[in-house]
Amino acid sequence: MTTAEERLPESTRIASWLRDAILDGERAPGSRLIERDLASEFGVSRVPVREALKVLVAEGLVELRPHTWAIVREFTEADLADLDEVRTVLEPLAFRLAAERHRRDGLARLQESLELEQSSALAGEGVAARRAAADFHEIVTDLTENMLLGDMMRAIRSRLRWALSQHDDLQHVSAEHVELFDAIRLRDGDRAAELAAAHVDSSRLERIAHVEAQRTGAVRTTALDGPDPIDR
Template identity: 60%
Template sequence: MVFHRSDWVEGAGVPDPLEGFRPESGRVAERLRDEIIDGVREPGSRLVEREIAEQLGVSRIPVRDALRVLVAEGLVTPRPRSWAVVREFSASDIADLREVRSAFEALTFRLAAERRSPEGLRRLHRVLDAEWEAARAGDPLRARRAAADFHEVVTELAANDLLAELQRTLRSRMRWLLVQHDDLVAVAQEHQELYDAIAARDSRSVAALVARHLQTSSNLAAEHGAASSG
């Protein structure tokens, strides 16, 4: 086994065997979370421990633990015994998420414009570049993921620990909400305008752009839902 400099415990002189360790349940939760948010596992579809364990080549215990995590995150609805279902968000659920998103982003984007750092802007620009590249290539999976990443990096730029904590609590449900669109270029263009306003520290423009972006997202989500149900 080859150890690298980063594998050594500071001052100990020996490699840390737990460095970079992730429990199996964490890897299973990440896989299922991505599949739910990306729409691979559709709302209402069953999540059976035995079947998932066979698909992923793991035992049922990490699957059971992963499902508990996803229930806590609001993406999965538990059922009796050894299965669950992908959550079906009701109209009321979505309205609640949009209300929270509206209040959250109005503050987050304003603080990002006031507090952004050069390094933070570079991170945001990299995410925006990735979104543009995927949108122009017509790659919905990568474009939607990058679009959700854009909002998360803006939260980092806001430099408010409590906002970051709230974002972590709501992260999975918000990412699900943020990927409900099909017009990849339109979303990338609005993110470009938001980036430019943040870079210019233009709080007034940011406020107007956020309000417009929220309305655009609502309209695109309605179109996406109609297309999916059709």
């Protein structure tokens, strides 16, 4: 644990640990989160555990049940359709504004996250690649310098990261992020918005393929063709 983490409230640290465990697939949908057990696991009282669970409920990752326990949420097709509709509106705007308003230091942060995503995808490191992909989207929101849009995107951040975790073809995702990065770098807002809309649709199709692969037990190993890794 880093010094910065040690300074955080216990409930914030526990929420972060549980969030990562859920989004990285360590705690499966439908699994129980029992206050007593979590308190013992983290070496704390039940109070910060209870507060952490409330945070995750607000983020849409956990559902409370009576008598001090909760479950990891199972997202329905309706849940995901709602998310796609919101992303279709917000993400093209975010990428357009990021292209028009980004600063040099912000672009450097975005490139760093993209390079980590690419290297992790090539190495088959799924958790690291998916986390970097989520970071890419969050940094884009920062580059917009629009506080209201930032608040709206943060409201769906955990659900978006969960949706990204349902992708098997990680190199395809990173290839699309390369195109988006280039549009932002070139300050081409129209192109960035167009690519972002296509990216949301691609994400939906990728998620459907993931669900089908799980249902049939198939293993998806073929990456779709895409742009070469960035070399700036």
